[in-house]
Amino acid sequence: MKEECGIAGAKLKKNAEIEIYRMLLQLQHRGQLSAGITTYQPNENLILKTRKKTGLVNTVFCAEHNAKFNAIMKNLESNRGIGHVRYATCGSDDETYAQPFEHLHGKKNRWFSLAFNGNIANYDKIKKDLEKQNYHLIRKTDTEAILLLIAKELKDNKTIPDALKKLSEKLDGAYNLAIINAEGTIIASRDPLGIKPLCYATNKEGEIAFASESVALENIGFENPIDIKAGEALVIEKDSYKVVQYTKSEKRAHCFFEWVYFAHPASTIEGKLVYDVRYNLGKELAKGEKEVVDEDTIVVSVPDSSTPAGHGFSEAINAPFQEGLIRNRYVGRTFIQSTNRGEKVKEKFMLIKQIFEGKKVFLVEDSIVRGTTLKNIVNYIKKYGNPKEIHVRVSSPKIIFPCYYGIDMSTRKELIGVNKSEEEIAKIIGANSVRYQTKEGLINAIKLNEKDLCLACINGKYPTKWGEKNSSEDKKVCII
Structure with missing residues (x-):
């Protein structure tokens, strides 16, 4: 499973570029492929100025080199802007795919920069429709298609919310957008189903900021973030802001994986603290436990997103929680990577043999998609930890269908949960047993309808x- 993208933006008294950079750092878990910031500079020939590159946020903005970082921030200096971190499952890794994307135009209201979080399920149709109208997509991504659709709708002095309303009639899928135009107007919009999270906050100084997750806002000093609701857009003008309903929202479809895996544990989504949900998932998972818990039983989570569930499970079955696997947070992206999946697991995790040796281990994981990584983790523990038994407990239900809204789950035939029992899955990954969360347990933990x-x-x-x-x-998922 991989993360998705993240968006952020702000209108401040000064130095919005610094605060947007800081927000992107807090959204880094949502995408590590590239990052970028666009700011508004009305006194320059290039009214919108963008820096974007492949790499982690600190790499893109040269944070390890003080002089370079200061020069980059000086070049982007502004009181407003937007930012993006990107993840993709296909498409090129080159800088032309990094966001924000910019659409140049002589009229200020039609010159804009765009950042996107989501996935358009009907992209192929949208692309064909555009090509029939003599449009040419250079990058062949859903983000570029959205850019062209908005540019098309901004004729005749239409506003961006007007354009978003038209888009909502054509687009199918998840699409949270951050837009800034050459008039200095900023838009943060959430799709009509509210699939991905998006929130904003203000402060006593009259400043305003928004981000995919509340943790990014709180990190720069904004309190009490407010969810932008499905079908709503936050419109930030020169000296004011408003939230408008740009399209009807007849139902909600919040992605449950935001609470299970994607979002930062300190984030709050739809009023539910992610950490609390994950902890409750562990407690719900324990309700159906039939394995005997004895003095040699321990609970170990696969770090990091599974750790709160591990604590909840541990408390519920009254067995000690042990950090038997330690994530190496300093590996990062490297050109020298092993092609052997087992070796990659060893690079990513350090195992503490003394914790596992002779123990009956409940290994808590947040999800199993293809099962390849978990199989290698189980084999790693068995080979170097010498446990008595390994019982895998999964805090989300069995995944048996792919996602077309922004999660890397590929095709149905590649999902390990399809047409296999828990006993068969346990045999494949080398565990003594496997048990999944129930749908009822999931809903009880999230506490939403x-x-x-x-x-x-x-x-x-x-x-x-x-x-x-x-x-x-059974179409292949492609997130660009």
């Missing part, structure tokens, strides 16, 4: 027409 959640990857009930269509064709 089932009808307001997207559960498509566990029950096949997609909230959009094109999600259903792609699933019926």
Whole structure:
């Protein structure tokens, strides 16, 4: 499983570029492929100025070199702007795919920069429709298609919310957008289903900021973030802001994986603290436990997103939680990487043999998609930890359908949970047993109404027409 993208933006008294950079650092878990910032500089010939490159946020902005970093920030200096971190499952790694994307135009209201979080399920249709109208997509990404659609709609002095309304009639999928134009107007919009999270906050100085997750806002001193609701857009003008309903939202489909895996544990989404949800998932998972807990039993999580669930599970079954696996947070991206998956696990995790040796281990993981990584983790523990038994416990339900809204789950035939029992999965990954969370346990932990959640990857009930269509064709997921 991989993370998705993250967006952020702000209108401050000064130095918005610094605060947007800091927010992107807090959103780094959502995308490590590239990063970028666009700022508004009305007194310059280039009114919108963008820096974007491949790499982690600190690499893109040369944070380890004080003089270079200061020069970059000076060049971007402004009181407002937007930012982006990117993840992709296909497409090129070159800088032309880094966001924000910019659309140049002689009229200020039609010159804008765009950052995108999500995935358009009907991208192929949108692309064909644009090409029939003599448009040419250079990068062949859904972000570029959205850029062209907005540019097309901004004719005749239409506003960006007007354009978003038209887009909502054409786009199928998840699409949170951050837009800034050459008039200095900033838009942060959430799709009509509210699939991905997006929030904003203000302060006593009259400043305003928004981000994919509340943790980014709180890190720069903004308190009490407010969720932008499904179908809403935050519109930030020169000296004011407003939240508008740019399109109807007849239902909600919040991605449950934000709470299970994607989001930072300190973030709050739809009023639910991510850490609390993960801890509760562990407690819910323990309700159906049938394995005997004895004095040799320990609970170990696969760090980091599974750790709160591990603590909840440990407390519920009254067995000690041990940090038997320690994540190496300093590996990063490197040109010297092992092609052997088992070796990659050893590079990513350090195992403490003394914790595992002779123990009955409950290994808590947040999800199993293809099962390849978990199989290697189990083998790693068995080979070097010498445990008595390993029982895998998964804090989310079995994934049996792919996602077409921004999660890297590929095709249905590649999902280990499809047409296999828990006993068969345990045999494949080399564990003594495997047990998944129930759907009821998941909903109890999140504490939202089932009808307001997207559960498509566990029950096949997609909230959009094109999600259903792609699933019926078992279409390969491609997030660019």
